[in-house]
Amino acid sequence: MEKYAEDWRTCFADEAVPLPLLKQRAFNLRWAEQPDDVIPLTAADPDFPIAEPIREALIRHVRDGVMSYAPAQGLPVFREAVAEWLSVHKHYPCTADQVIATDSAAAAMETVARLLLGRGDEAIIFDPVDFLFATVTTRTGADVVRIPISTQSSDDEIIARLHCAQSRRTRVLWLCNPHNPLGRVFSRSLLERIGQWAIEHQITVVSDEIWSDIVYTPHHHTAIASLFPQQARHFISIYGFSKNFALAGLRIACIVTGSQRWRQMMLEQSGANATIAGANVLAQMAVVAALTEARGWLQAFVVHLQQQRDLACARINQWPGVSVHKPQGTYVLFPNIALLSDDSELLCAELLAEAQVALVPGASRWFGPGARGHLRLCLATSKQLLSEALDRLTPVIHRLAEQRSDLRQRLGSKEQQTA
């Protein structure tokens, strides 16, 4: 019988973070790539080990010892588990044949980009947003059209910007829902309007929903594809299992679409039909266990993350010249540091050198030009490590704020504006 969230709390206790192992095995700007005294709040990847039922399922599969080829589309048991999870837990009715297993969400995005885009085409992306949306688009030769978004943008503004950005060359709208790095969870009513706009203009909405399990009360994730079951060819969804179940190193995700034609074309174009692309069988079995036996672990993880979010936002909002919105979903914060520094790269370098905390600068190469004046930090660690990182950052931020010769003046004019 599945355990409830409270039984999993200890999985997210301070002592659950296996620091010596992370320092050997957590790459991508994290523990294994930092000097020994640095706390990395960089890549969005949990510091916690994977859930016990996933480990047990992997061990069972390994003991059996058969590691033969999987089908091009993924193991039936994987596709069935994903379809059940989407249908029952995400209100997105879907069948196993609509699911394609992929080697990471990034690879899924590349596959979809190659399917839908080419030279002369345009894809609309939000700005800021994770760099992969622009990367996979430009790798096809297509052009990126960015529309600004913030935590404050109204639905009307977003729809108006879509209309302005759209041209005869627009083929794709890339959604990131919940949104990295803003933490915004798109409302059902906004998604309905976006979907109608896409159908009207013959545009395909590709929705990266890798963060859809990390949503905080009272917000709810809605899969845009679930709102338009009769318009399958306009909606492709991507789900990953790195953020929710800490499986980044296993490189496992999936593409879901009701369009059989898109699926067949993706299997051909990605090379999956020729074994050039595909997903590791152990990774697929890990996801089966995650979705069927580790939902309680995930619930406890979200409870822990909400506490982390509230702790960090309260402290960061006390820093001079820095402000942050509480994310509705995701476990990244995206504080505005524009009043503190004109150059987030430089600020990150200073914080690394002086506070021994590694953060992601709001650089164009990471999130687009709209990230200017921000930093990103990841909350998926223990309360102790997050507190320690904030303790280290606080005096350095204060010192930097005092050093900025014109800061007092700018703060003064800000106070006048908001008065």
Place this chain on the structure above:
Amino acid sequence: MEKYAEDWRTCFADEAVPLPLLKQRAFNLRWAEQPDDVIPLTAADPDFPIAEPIREALIRHVRDGVMSYAPAQGLPVFREAVAEWLSVHKHYPCTADQVIATDSAAAAMETVARLLLGRGDEAIIFDPVDFLFATVTTRTGADVVRIPISTQSSDDEIIARLHCAQSRRTRVLWLCNPHNPLGRVFSRSLLERIGQWAIEHQITVVSDEIWSDIVYTPHHHTAIASLFPQQARHFISIYGFSKNFALAGLRIACIVTGSQRWRQMMLEQSGANATIAGANVLAQMAVVAALTEARGWLQAFVVHLQQQRDLACARINQWPGVSVHKPQGTYVLFPNIALLSDDSELLCAELLAEAQVALVPGASRWFGPGARGHLRLCLATSKQLLSEALDRLTPVIHRLAEQRSDLRQRLGSKEQQTA
């Protein structure tokens, strides 16, 4: 301490084949995709479970529970194990920084093809050869130039054909050494001549050496790159771990080249630097265990395969209208059935229906036009299953031979020729 080959013999006994598990988990034209009564000798993938030290290493890594991101180029421990294995056991001196982990050998071939080839370029491949060489070439827009090869082709013939095939547009020669499906292991002296020709004409030799551990006495595998250490940019090697260690489902291989420029370009072009491509961490750890703790298992596997080869060749050469050469390496046989049938697809369908044995037809889509008049069958099963398959095939082949109205006449003229 590592066990010797004889200690591993039971791993390849009849009872070691886990049929119920294979019927659930072995896809790609194998057990899980065939009717229950069919023996598949199709995809080149062993019917044996992975070696115990690999399972133990995987279980240890899974128990630790950290599944964080790997570096773009692969885990250091993976790259070091590969470099040591090449240097010590394959006489190919190489360092860890020359190794890039990839998600399968097929993905490695695609990455190299995209690096070196584009529209207007030509790549030379042998004919017949595994379909992937043509597939990854044409996917870049480049043209395939095929040169005939057989088990009988002399070194002079091969070199002469390279000279004829070469043009100003030739960028790549794809080698498959040992050669699938011919089972030929290229001699050191031929490889020296091929390498000199490539350097002279500014061509890069991309050598798929996924079969290099499956070589039978008295033959030896030579890595062509090892012969030209000063000409790194003309040689790229690909090694996989599906054929030797039965890890197809883990999708793990590597690219090795002494050219730092090629490596940097591949990491960028494949998307590895952006997490779009990469290799699963468990798969990488499986290879570390394979190369450091399972070489005895591999030796025993090759001993078993040599017995399978000898058994099958002896029996197949007794079939009317069929002849087969003993492969020097690989665990595939490529019998000539031209006297028995004009259509290997039709013959395979008949053999499947009447003998309940699945084979790979010598169709152009699998091996190129030079495969006409052949079948391919895989030996990597138990003696019992191979014998059973041959027992089933024998009477059907005899019956088909009798049915071919003109076969007697053709055999007569063949006997006259050879008399």
